[in-house]
Amino acid sequence: MTTAYSTLxxxxxxxxxxxxxxxxxxxPIQAQAIPVVLAGQDVMGAAQTGTGKTAAFSLPxxxxxxxxxxxxxxxxxxxxxxxxxxPTRELxxxxxxxxxxxxxxxxxxxxxxxxxxxxxxxxxxxxxGVEVLVATPGRLLDHxxxxxxxxxxxxxxxxxEADRMLDxxxxxxxxxxxxxxxxxxxxxxxxxxxxxxxxxxxxSYLHQPVAIEAARPxxxxxxxxxxxxxxxxxxxxxxxxHILKERDLRQAFIFTNSKLGCARxxxxxxxDGLRCAALHGDKSQDERLKxxxxxxxxxxxxxxxTDVAARxxxxxxxxxxxxxxxxxxxxxxxxxxxxxxxxGASGLAVTLxxxxxxxxxxxxxxxxxxxAQVQPLxxxxxERREGREDRGRRDFRDRRDGRSxxxxxxxxxxxxxxxxxxxxxPPDPFFDQPYEPAAQGEAAELPxxxxxxxxxxxxxxxxxxxxxxxxxRQVAALFKPRAQEPGEADAAPSxxxxxxxx
DNA sequence: AAAAAAC
Numbered sequence: 001m002t003t004a005y006s007t008l009x010x011x012x013x014x015x016x017x018x019x020x021x022x023x024x025x026x027x028p029i030q031a032q033a034i035p036v037v038l039a040g041q042d043v044m045g046a047a048q049t050g051t052g053k054t055a056a057f058s059l060p061x062x063x064x065x066x067x068x069x070x071x072x073x074x075x076x077x078x079x080x081x082x083x084x085x086x087p088t089r090e091l092x093x094x095x096x097x098x099x100x101x102x103x104x105x106x107x108x109x110x111x112x113x114x115x116x117x118x119x120x121x122x123x124x125x126x127x128x129g130v131e132v133l134v135a136t137p138g139r140l141l142d143h144x145x146x147x148x149x150x151x152x153x154x155x156x157x158x159x160x161e162a163d164r165m166l167d168x169x170x171x172x173x174x175x176x177x178x179x180x181x182x183x184x185x186x187x188x189x190x191x192x193x194x195x196x197x198x199x200x201x202x203x204s205y206l207h208q209p210v211a212i213e214a215a216r217p218x219x220x221x222x223x224x225x226x227x228x229x230x231x232x233x234x235x236x237x238x239x240x241x242h243i244l245k246e247r248d249l250r251q252a253f254i255f256t257n258s259k260l261g262c263a264r265x266x267x268x269x270x271x272d273g274l275r276c277a278a279l280h281g282d283k284s285q286d287e288r289l290k291x292x293x294x295x296x297x298x299x300x301x302x303x304x305x306t307d308v309a310a311r312x313x314x315x316x317x318x319x320x321x322x323x324x325x326x327x328x329x330x331x332x333x334x335x336x337x338x339x340x341x342x343x344g345a346s347g348l349a350v351t352l353x354x355x356x357x358x359x360x361x362x363x364x365x366x367x368x369x370x371x372a373q374v375q376p377l378x379x380x381x382x383e384r385r386e387g388r389e390d391r392g393r394r395d396f397r398d399r400r401d402g403r404s405x406x407x408x409x410x411x412x413x414x415x416x417x418x419x420x421x422x423x424x425x426p427p428d429p430f431f432d433q434p435y436e437p438a439a440q441g442e443a444a445e446l447p448x449x450x451x452x453x454x455x456x457x458x459x460x461x462x463x464x465x466x467x468x469x470x471x472x473r474q475v476a477a478l479f480k481p482r483a484q485e486p487g488e489a490d491a492a493p494s495x496x497x498x499x500x501x502x
Numbered sequence: 503a504a505a506a507a508a509c
């Protein structure tokens with residue numbers, strides 16, 4: 001397969017823009033998708049951002065817009081002919097900037113609309129007329145209702161991060177938008193992950209799609225080292241600091257499962273003296289933008305964020321991603337760790353597994369078809385003297401838990417460390433079950449996702465509608481301690497935290 | 503168990 005851009009039948013202005021950006025050879029997703037889109041076919045593509053996905057659809061799309069004049073009689077001189085939809089504002093901004101660069105030497109206009117910012121400038125852009133419109137769903141609907149955007153002549157729709165666009169939260173908005181578009185159109189759909197349900201739903205929006213798999217769906221990059229540490233909830237922050245130091249990490253994304261958790265962790269890490277910024281959906285758009293810019297500029301080292309930042313954000317050289325919380329959706333694990341190890345670079349993904357998280361880890365394993373080696377993490381300073389801040393925190397916990405504050409006997413924390421450091425604990429039958437991956441039996445001949453797609457019942461939300469619960473014994477077996485290595489005596493495998501319920 | 507996307 002030829003992979004040089006020069007072999008493509010692209011118009012001169014597009015070739016010029018590509019050359020100017022220093023691109024010579026196509027990435028796998030580009031080599032596969034560009035000819036298909038040029039031929040006007042629908043596409044269902046499995047790919048992450050950072051693999052050149054945006055160029056893979058925008059270059060051929062711009063080419064088609066250049067070569068095939070819109071012949072329908074329209075009063076608008078610049079009707080919207082291509083619509084690109086994304087699930088977050090930052091992503092819309094990022095993709096729009098890229099498309100603007102590719103279209104730089106053409107007469108085609110592009111614009112981006114998303115919420116959280118003033119509508120007026122967007123309205124002005126739309127009134128001038130744009131051929132390519134990049135948008136998030138909510139704000140686009142606003143513009144449709146205000147008659148700022150007329151979508152009756154859209155020829156191409158791109159659903160990027162399609163798994164999210166088609167999930168239960170977005171689907172109604174998406175359906176409303178699609179109802180404003182012509183039935184005959186080309187639809188391109190991309191995502192790094194596809195559940196069988198989303199896959200089926202996606203196919204219902206496509207006409208004889210060509211499947212493009214530059215990467216296996218739901219697969220994590222081979223260049224990302226994935227580590228799982230079992231850590232007590234109270235130790236998570238120290239664990240992050242420890243790993244940052246031990247691995248000499250310059251920068252990292254730190255994902256939390258909630259906005260509140262994100263805000264709190266940010267403040268706590270700042271108190272620890274680390275430079276960080278928070279990015280979550282309760283921040284103003286201005287703050288979100290500033291957080292991202294500060295991280296890109298290296299003014300902060302840690303971007304503490306919710307899953308708003310999980311998908312598609314293309315930031316160069318992020319050396320590590322921490323899952324401070326194990327994500328609720330296994331798909332989000334794949335997206336989150338896709339922020340590191342991009343474009344062939346090496347990356348590190350660290351997931352902190354708290355006592356109650358075994359089932360979530362099992363879901364991740366099933367999706368990525370890899371076994372998580374959950375290891376205990378030996379934190380230094382278990383016997384260190386309690387500082388003033390620790391004392392304050394312990395007092396707080398004591399009050400919260402109904403103990404009288406200020407007691408100075410060996411705290412629950414210290415006894416946890418003591419438990420860890422006792423070698424030769426008797427084996428715990430509960431934790432010593434051999435682990436067997438759930439999907440192993442059917443993984444052999446067909447790719448598991450394909451098999452699952454064929455056999456799964458046509459139910460939108462299996463988690464809600466079917467019992468999807470594994471025997472506790474099997475899941476907990478993930479915590480089987482790793483074999484102790486020589487010289488590791490003080491990092492003995494963690495057993496249950498000393499009678500803590502979990 | 504939550505997040506995201508419009509005011």
